[in-house]
Amino acid sequence: MKMRFLYIALISFLLFSMGCTEEESVRMPIVDISFSPAIISNTRATQGTYPSDAPFEVWAYYLPKSKMWSDNCGEAQQLTAGHKVEYNGSEWLPTPALVWPSDNNVTFIASAPLNIDTDFSIEDGIIIKDFDVMSGVLPLFTEPVADCDAYNTNGYIALPFIHALSKVEFEVRSVILSDSVIKLKSLYMDNIMYKGNFNSLPEPTWEPYGETMRVDFCNDEIVVGRISTSVGWKMIMGQYINNKVVLIVDILDSEGNTLVHDRKIELSLIVDRWQAGKYYKYTLNLTTDSASFETEVFERFNI
Numbered sequence: 428m429k430m431r432f433l434y435i436a437l438i439s440f441l442l443f444s445m446g447c448t449e450e451e452s453v454r455m456p457i458v459d460i461s462f463s464p465a466i467i468s469n470t471r472a473t474q475g476t477y478p479s480d481a482p483f484e485v486w487a488y489y490l491p492k493s494k495m496w497s498d499n500c501g502e503a504q505q506l507t508a509g510h511k512v513e514y515n516g517s518e519w520l521p522t523p524a525l526v527w528p529s530d531n532n533v534t535f536i537a538s539a540p541l542n543i544d545t546d547f548s549i550e551d552g553i554i555i556k557d558f559d560v561m562s563g564v565l566p567l568f569t570e571p572v573a574d575c576d577a578y579n580t581n582g583y584i585a586l587p588f589i590h591a592l593s594k595v596e597f598e599v600r601s602v603i604l605s606d607s608v609i610k611l612k613s614l615y616m617d618n619i620m621y622k623g624n625f626n627s628l629p630e631p632t633w634e635p636y637g638e639t640m641r642v643d644f645c646n647d648e649i650v651v652g653r654i655s656t657s658v659g660w661k662m663i664m665g666q667y668i669n670n671k672v673v674l675i676v677d678i679l680d681s682e683g684n685t686l687v688h689d690r691k692i693e694l695s696l697i698v699d700r701w702q703a704g705k706y707y708k709y710t711l712n713l714t715t716d717s718a719s720f721e722t723e724v725f726e727r728f729n730i
Contacts, residue, residue: 458527458582460487462512462519464537466567467587468729475729477588482513483539483567485521485586486547489531496534496573500549506533508547527582532574537586539567552628555591560621560664561640565730566591568627591625591633593701594728596660597644597672598710601651606681609713612689613675614645614658620666631703633665651676655710662730665703671695678715687715694718 464483466475487510488503490496496503506528512521527533538545538553543566546554553568567588575584601609619642620635644659671693678687692713701707706728710721 458577460521460525460527460582460584462521462535462537462584462586464519464539464586464588466729467589467727479514481540482511483537483586483588484541484545485510485512486536487525487533488549489528489533490574492530492532492576494532496532496571500534500571503534503549504528509545511541512537527577530577532576534574535569535572535584535586537569537588539588540564550628551626553591553626555625558623558625558664560592560662565662566625568631570627589631589704589727590662590730591627591631591703592662593665593703594660594706594730595644595663595701596706596708597658598655598708599649599651599658599713600655600710601653601714602712603714605715607686607715608679608681608683609651609715610677610679611645611649611651611658611674611713612677613643613673614711615641615643615673616670617641617673618670619663621664623664623666625703631665633703635664635666651713663701665701665705667700668696668698672709672711672718672720674711674713674718676713690716692716692718694720696720696722698722 464477466477468475486508487506489506490499490503494502507525510521510525512519536547536553543558543564544556548554555566558566568591569586569588572584572586597614599611618639620639622637623633623635625633642661642663644661646659649656649658674692676690676692677685678690679685696709704727706725708723712719
């Protein structure tokens with residue numbers, strides 16, 4: 428009788444254990460992680476195309492479902508760091524593959540491209556050291572894509588990338604009342620810093636250092652009309668600015684004869700600093716000897 432009781436108890440335990448295992452496997456299947464990158468392009472958060480030939484890096488941390496990244500990020504366990512992700516022709520997949528860590532919420536952070544010295548910390552976010560704008564590289568980063576759930580995402584994570592540099596563009600138009608014509612020959616700013624360090628948290632910030640340079644926005648001579656015309660744009664490191672915009676113009680009569688040669692017009696932009704990831708568009712209203720400006724600032728942009 429005693430042996431029969433023990434046998435029944437053992438069978439019950441085994442069945443219970445199998446039931447738990449089966450329930451667990453149903454509750455949390457193996458989920459492979461893949462990504463969907465895009466570039467946030469304006470204040471309405473529409474998406475620009477992320478280049479398929481630009482692999483990126485991902486950092487990932489996980490927490491129990493009862494804990495949110497915003498309040499408990501210091502307790503998060505690292506799933507991976509600087510993990511390469513590339514496009515295989517149909518999907519953006521990590522190499523080697525990543526599997527969802529049990530029944531946890533995961534937070535992802537990414538940076539691009541691979542050919543810059545990038546790191547991540549929970550306090551400072553994406554970190555870029557000793558970056559040189561003259562390299563021609565356009566660094567991208569994401570804010571933390573927090574508290575992703577395996578069931579809701581099925582392991583497919585959208586990554587909205589943001590430009591780390593600022594886009595600065597100038598447009599010009601003529602507001603003169605006479606028959607004179609303005610021909611813009613040059614538009615530039617001096618003392619622009621182009622080397623520095625970057626961190627994305629608690630907000631995207633550059634710390635420029637070292638030498639400065641002249642940035643030329645005007646590549647061709649332009650006859651300035653009544654309708655705004657783009658002179659040019661540049662990608663610039665975020666920084667405090669107190670330097671002037673300088674324009675070199677010729678003043679012509681209505682028949683194209685030069686009345687004034689190489690007149691210099693200067694004006695100051697009323698802005699504390701260019702902030703990382705923002706797009707600044709300045710429209711310059713020109714007379715024959717002065718200029719005023721209008722400013723539009725966009726939170727995000729694509730190029």
